[in-house]
Amino acid sequence: MASDRGILAEFADLATAVRAHRGWAAAGIEGVRELIPAARTVLVRFDPALVSRAELERRLGDAVDGDDAAAEGPEVRIPVHYDGDDLAEAADLLGVSAEELVRRHLAAEWRVAFSGFAPGFGYAVSNDPLFAVPRRATPRTGVPAGAVGLAGEFTGVYPRESPGGWQLIGRTDAVMWDPDRDPPALLVPGTRIRFERAPARGSAVRRSSSVRTGPAGRPGGGEATEAVGAFTVIRPPLQLLIQDRGRPGYASLGVSVSGAADRTALRDANRAVGNAPGAAVLEAIGAGMLRYRGPASVIAFTGAEGEAWRIRPDGDEQEMVAGIPYALGDGDAIEWEAPERGLRRVIGVRGGILAPTVLGSAASDTLADLGPAPVRADDAIAVGDPAAAPHPVQPDPLPRMLPASGEVVELEVVLGPRDDWFTPEACRALAEREWEVTPRSDRVGLRLHGSGLHGSGLHGPARLERAVEGELPSEGMVTGALQVPPDGQPVLFLADHPVTGGYPVIGCVADGDLDLAAQLPPGARIRFRIAPAPSARHPVA
Template sequence: MRILTASDRALLVEAADLDEAMRLNLAWEGLPGVVERVPGARTVLVRFDPLRVSATELAHTLAATEVDATRPPSTGEVTIPVQYDGEDLDEAASALGVSVEELVNRHLAADWRVAFSGFAPGFGYVVSSDPLFDVPRHSSPRTRVPAGSVALAGAFTGVYPRESPGGWQLIGRTDAVMWDIDRDPPALLAPGTLVRFERVRDAARLGAAHVGRNGDGPARARRVAEQHAAADADGPGFGTASAVEVVRPSLQLLVQDAGRPGFAALGVSASGAADRRAMRDANRAVGNAEVAAVLESVGGAVLRFHGAGVAAVTGAIGALTLTGGDGVVRAVRHGEPFATFDGDELTLGYPDRGLRYVIGVRGGVDAAPALGSRATDTLAGLGPEPLSAGVVLPIGDAASHPVEPGAVPRDLPASGDLVELEITLGPRDDWFTAEALQVLTTQEWTVTPRSDRVGIRLRGEVALERSVGGELPSEGAVTGAIQVPPDGQPVLFLPDHPLTGGYPIIGALTDRSLDLAGQLPPGARLRFAVQVRSAG
C-alpha cells in the first residue's frame, strides 16, 4: 500500500489491484474523520476533515488496515439490452485481435460486476474476469458521446448515462435509464451490482426489453406534473408571498448552496457554490443559515423581486443598482443588505473584478432539491436547470438570524491581474519531469475563455512534460485538482468536475485557495506556490 497526498484534505491510497481497492473502500466505511471515499481502478481517494483527524494520523490508520481476500458481496443483478452497432466496434475488435462477432459474444457471455462509480452520476465501471477486455482509450476524446452508449476502455465496460465528452470505444447502445433521481437507488449500476448484457438486434425492441430493476422514470413524470399543476393553481411565485424573477439572465445564472457531499458511491460530486465565502457572506448579511440556497451569476443580470424582502450581493465587484416600482434608481453597496419591495429590479453590471456575483435573499431560494441539495451541477445535470428569462423562484424560510452588516469587499482579480494560489504537489507529480515541476511553480499561467464550473483551462508558454507515458487507470480527483492532459496545458478542477479521471494530477489547490479560483476571470494570470507536504 502506498499513500500519496491528493490535497491538504485528501489522501490517495494505491492498492495492489482492483479487488483490493474495493475491499479497502468497504473496510474504511465509517472511519472517524473521513468525509468521503472515491474508489478507482487501483486506488481509493480518501477525503477527510482536518479538524477531526490529521493527514498523518489518517495515513497511519489507513496503512494499518488488514482485509481478507473475500470478494465484496453483490448488491443485486440487472440485465441491460444492447444493440451492438457502435461506431468503434470494428476498431475495438481489431485492437483485441478478434472478430466483431467474437467480441460481441464474449461481451454477452462474461460475468460483469460494477467495481466503482465515477465520471458522472450513474456511470459504473463494470469489470469481468475475461482477460480479453483490455482496450485503449481514444487518443483524442470525443466532445459528444450520446446517452446510452455502451463502451469499452481498459478492462472496463460502461454505459454513458447522459450525453457528455468521452474517450471510450463505443460498441453499442441501450435505452436503459442509467440514472433516475426518483428511483431507489437512482443509479442502475451501483458498486457490487452483477450485470448481464442481452443482445437486441432490432432497435425498435430496445425500449421493450427487460432491464432488471430499471424503470422509465414514471415517478419523475408524476412529480413534474404535480409541480406544474400546483404552479398553475397558485400563480406566479408558486404560492409564496415573496419570489425573485429572472428578467435578464447572465452568461450563466444558477441556484447554488453548499452542495451534496457524500454521494461519491453513486458517481455524484459535491458541486455547490464556486465561491463558498461569498455564499456565506451573502447569507449572513440577510440573516439566513450560511448554507441556504443563493443565486450565482457569471456576469451581469437583471432580477425582479415579488413581495417585500431583503437581499445582498457579494462575490464579484461591479456596479449594482436597484430600480423601484416608481422608477427611482439607487445604488446598492456591495455586501450590504438592502430592502426590496414588490416590483423592484436589481441590475448587476458586468464585473470590474472577479467573475461570479452571489445574490442572497432573506429566506433563501426555494428551488426543488435533488439528493438533499439545491445546487446545480452543470456536468451531472443535477439540481435546478440554468435560469432563463421569465423563471420565477419562490423564496423560502431559511432566515433564522437577524440581518447583519455586510462583509468588506475582497480584493478580487481583474483580467490581466496576477494571482498566487497555494497548492500541494501530488498525487502524480512523479509522472512529470523535474523541469515540469519547476515550470509549474515558476511560470505564469493564463486563464483561458474555455473555462467553466467543471474546470479552468490554463495556458502557459511552456507545457508540462511527462516522464511517464501511457494511460493512468481511472482514479479519484478533488475540487482544485490540477489535471494535465496530453498537451501539457493544465486544467484546474472546479466544483462540477468529474469524480474520476485518467489524466495524471500533478497537484491540487489548498482549501483556502478554492474560493479565489472560483473568481478568476478569463485573462487573469496566476502562479502556483507549493505548500509543504503533510503526508506521503
C-alpha cells in the same frame, strides 16, 4: 497525497483497492468525509479539524482489509443492440472477430467495481481476460446516452450524452440514472451485470424522462416552506444558476459535491440577509436584472465587485454595496453590471431561493446536468418566506480585494499525487511560470495557458512535459486538482469537476485558496506557490 484535505491510497490491483474501500467504509473512521474508489486507488477526503493526516493514515492502515462477502450485490440485466461504431475496430485490437467479441461480452460475468466520470456511470470488470482495449486516440465530443463501451479492462454504459473516448460496441435503452429510483444509479458498486441481446425492434426497457423533485428548498435549515414571492428575470446575465452547499457523500454514485463555486460568498450572502449558511442563492456571471414580487424582504450581493442598484417602482434608485443588506419591496428591480473585480456575484435573499432538490440539494451541477436548469429570460425564481429565516441580518462591508483581468494572484499548491509522472522541469515550470486563465474556463475548471517567467522579460507558451507516457487508470479527483491533459496545459478543477479522471494530476490547490480561484476572470494570471507536503506519499498496500 491528493491535497491538503485528501489522501490517495494506491494499491497493487483493482481487487485490493476494492477490499480496502470496503474495509474503510465499514470502519466509519472519524473525520473521513468521502471515499472514492477507482481502478487502483481509493481517494480519502477528510476534515483536518477532526483527524490529523498522520492519525488518519494509521487508522487506514489498521482497517485496510475489507470483507469479500460484502462484494455480493444485486443482479441487473441490460439488453444491448451490438451495433456500435467501434465494434469492428475493438475486435481487431483484441484479435478476435466482431461476432466473437459480442459472444464473449454476453457470456462474461460483469461486476461494477466503482463509479465515476458521470452520475450513474459504473466501471464493470469481468471474469474474461479478453477485455483489455485502449481508449480511442481522439475522444468523441459527444457520445449518446445508452452507448455501451470498452476501455482498459472495463465496460460501461454512458448515462447521458457527454464527451468520451471509450470504444463503442453497442447501445441500450436501459436507464442508468433516474433520481426517482433508490438508489438513482442502476449500476452501483457490487452490482452484477448480465448483458443480453436486445430485440431487433422496440426496446426491453422504456426510457424514463421523470425527474425527482424534493422539498422546494430549506431557507433556514429547518422545515421546507412554500414560496411567498418570486423574481422574474428581466435581463439574464451570461450565466445565472441556483446554488447551495451541494451534494457531499454521493461520490460512490459518480456524483460530485458541486454547489457554490465561491463558498465564502455563499456564506456571506446568507449571513447578510439572516439565512442559514447553506440556504440556496443565485450565482451570476455577467450583468443582469431581476424584478421582485412578494412581501417585504431583504437582499444582498457578495462575491464579485461592481456596480449594482435597487430600483423602486417609482424609478428611485439606490446603489448597493457588496455585503450590505437592503430592503426589498414588491415591484422592486435589482440591476447589476458586469463585475469590475472577480467573476461570480452571489445574490442572497431572506427566506432563500426555492427550487426542487435532487439528492437533497438545489445546486445546479453543470457537468452532471443535475439540479435546476440555468435560469433564462422571463423565468420565475421562487423565494421563501422571509419570516422563516433563522437569524438577524448581519452586514459585512469589508471588501475581499478580488482580482481583475490582467492582474496576478498567488495560489498555494501541494504537489502530487502524480507529480512523478512529470519531468523535473515541468514541476519547476509550474512554480516559475505565470498561468493565464483562458476564456474556455467554466465551473468544471479553469483552463490555463503558460506564459512568461516571474519577474523576467521571457514570454511565450509553456507546457508541462510528462516523464511517464501511457494511460493512467481512472482515479478520484478533488476540487483544486491540477489535471494535465496531453497538450501540457493544466486544468484547475472547480466545483463541477468529474469524480474520477484519467489524466495525471501534478498538484492540488490548497482548500483555503479555492474560493479565490473560483473568482478568477479570463485574463487573470496565477503564480503557484509550492507548499511542503504534510507527509511523504507512499502506497498503503
